Amino acid sequence: MQQSHNFIYPSMVAIETLYQKYLTTRSVTIDSRHFAPGALFFAIRGPHFNGNAFAAEALAKGACYVIIDDPAYARPSSAYILVKDSLATLIQLAGYHRSQYSPLFPVIAVTGSYGKTTTKELIYHTLQTTYRTVATKGNLNTSIGVALTILSLQQDTQIAVIEMGASQLGDITLCCNLARPTHGMITAIGAAHLEGFGSIRGVIQGKGELYDYLYNTGGTVFLNTLMPLLSRISRQFNQPITYPQPSDFAPLELVGEKPYLHCKTSEGEIFATHLLGKAHIHNIAAALCVAKYFNVPTATAHAAIQAYVPTNQRMQLVIKGSNQLIIDSYNASPASVQTALDALLQLKVPYRIVILGDMADLGSQTTAWHNKVVEQLCQPHYDRVLLCGPFLTLAAHQRPHTKMYCFPNKETLAVYLDRHTFQHSGILLKAAHNLAMHTLAERLKEP
CATH class of the missing domain: 3.90.190.20 (Mur ligase, C-terminal domain)
Incomplete structure (x- = not known):
């Protein structure tokens, strides 16, 4: 390739330079099929696809720049930015963007073997009534999804809710180092992703990486006291924010399934939901605990829970x-x-x-x-x-x-x-x- 092609090579592009391009649009995508015009398209490789092959299509659909890591797909245009590794660059860009916000900027990390996506959605729906809130879309909870969520933070964003998934040890640590959460919770620990973790002990260690990060950085933990395992592995925290038992910070009681869950607060108020399955009482309680901690008015939080209707083939x-x-x-x-x-x-x-x-x-x-x-x-x-x-x-x-x-x-x-x-x-x-x-x-x- 000739220098006149105006490609930007890894040795020539600094993350600060790429960040300035990002600031012109504040929109990033890895999917050439769905994105807002003017976005930066990162060509990510997967087991069965090569995002580089869709770079030209992304530009034709309105992307302002495409970040690729395969020279074979480059074209003589400054809209092509060639890097050594598109995924690594995406994560680096997200980390740089996170560094533009205060270390105390509230980022709530949600992980767990099950319940994390619904809990994240309920937290988002309660917080967004009072704050300008950004949350993980769907269940994009890998390091890629965490990076995309961080890059969706706008200048006026007040709180972020980031779901973190894990299929092996180290995944949560990577996500935490990227998102730098100030608050977090583990919804539950159970038999999930055992192929990667090897055993329940491995799951405990993997999910516990969130507690380790928050402890080392002085963060705050929201704790479900009905789950003895979570209470045991969170003992290093002197003052976790607890739910849902009567003596906890945010009590909540399940009073019926008709078939949707009906809940009762410590004040005796009963409200209905659109959630099926009694296990969701933990997710509801977690969201109300977070809402109370961030001073969302009680009636407002309850109304948000009542209005939430699950989608995307989830119960x-x-x-x-x-x-x-x-x-x-x-x-x-x-x-x-x-x-x-x-x-x-x-x-x-x-x-x-x-x-x-x-x-x-x-x-x-x-x-x-x-x-x-x-x-x-x-x-x-x-x-x-x-x-x-x-x-x-x-x-x-x-x-x-x-x-x-x-x-x-x-x-x-x-x-x-x-x-x-x-x-x-x-x-x-x-x-x-x-x-x-x-x-x-x-x-x-x-x-």
């Missing part, structure tokens, strides 16, 4: 004819399966149908956990059980039951649904995200 209740569908296909861990099954039992229906796909990322414990789920599904509460995937099929063969039907993949399950009808039933659609089980809802029909 959504959909009425379809005489049937009630619980669509929860965003992920599938043992804890989330239990929550979904509990919610199904709360529906006032004559029949209950479970359509369940394999759980993911359980490592060496995959067989054991699928066996436990199948054992539970043999109980008389469920009238028909449709299992999809090799692990559930194997487990079902160990405990044959007349109400259980097994399918090797979603396509064969779809054929079954096309040939059968359902009425007056509560139907749970649940599986790991990669199965996209929610798409089968359209196959469910009445006689």
Whole structure:
């Protein structure tokens, strides 16, 4: 390549220079399909794609600059910025942007084996009533998602709520070093991502990296005192902000499922939600605890919780004819399966149908956990059980039951649904995200 092409090479571009380009738009994307015109497009590589291949498309759609790390995709234009590693540059840019804010600028980190996305959404919905708040979009909770969230901070932003996911040791530490949280919480610890962590002990250590960071930096922890494990690993904090027991900073009580959760405050006020599954009481309590700590008016916070309606295939209740569908296909861990099954039992229906796909990322414990789920599904509460995937099929063969039907993949399950009808039933659609089980809802029909 010739120097006249005006490419900016790694040795020639300083992060400060790139930051000035970012300030002209304050908009960053890694997806050439969806972004605001004028954004910086970072060409990130993945296992099955090369973002560099979409650089020209991004510019054609209105990106002001494309940051690439493959010279083969460069063009003789100053709109192309060639760096050694696009992902590393994105993270470095986000870190630089975070450094422009005070170390005391409130950044609330939310992690956990389950419940973190819903908790993050509830915290966001309560805080944004009172503060200009930025939060992680969807579940973009890897280091890439954390970087994108940080880069969405505007000059007038007052609080950030950042979800942090982890599939192995060190992930949370990386996210913390990038976001520099001042406050944080672990929603829960359970059997999730065991393939990367190896064991529950590994999960505890991995999620505990948030506590380690906050302790070392003088940060504040929000603590669920109903979870003894969290209380044990947070002992180094002298004054955690606690919930939801009567003697805690932010008490809350579950008083009913109709089928949505109804909660009662320490003042005796009862309010309804649009959340299914009693496990969500922990997420609601966490959000109200944060809201109270940041002085959001109580009535305002309660109204925000009441108004929140889950989306994106997370415990959504959909009425379809005489049937009630619980669509929860965003992920599938043992804890989330239990929550979904509990919610199904709360529906006032004559029949209950479970359509369940394999759980993911359980490592060496995959067989054991699928066996436990199948054992539970043999109980008389469920009238028909449709299992999809090799692990559930194997487990079902160990405990044959007349109400259980097994399918090797979603396509064969779809054929079954096309040939059968359902009425007056509560139907749970649940599986790991990669199965996209929610798409089968359209196959469910009445006689």
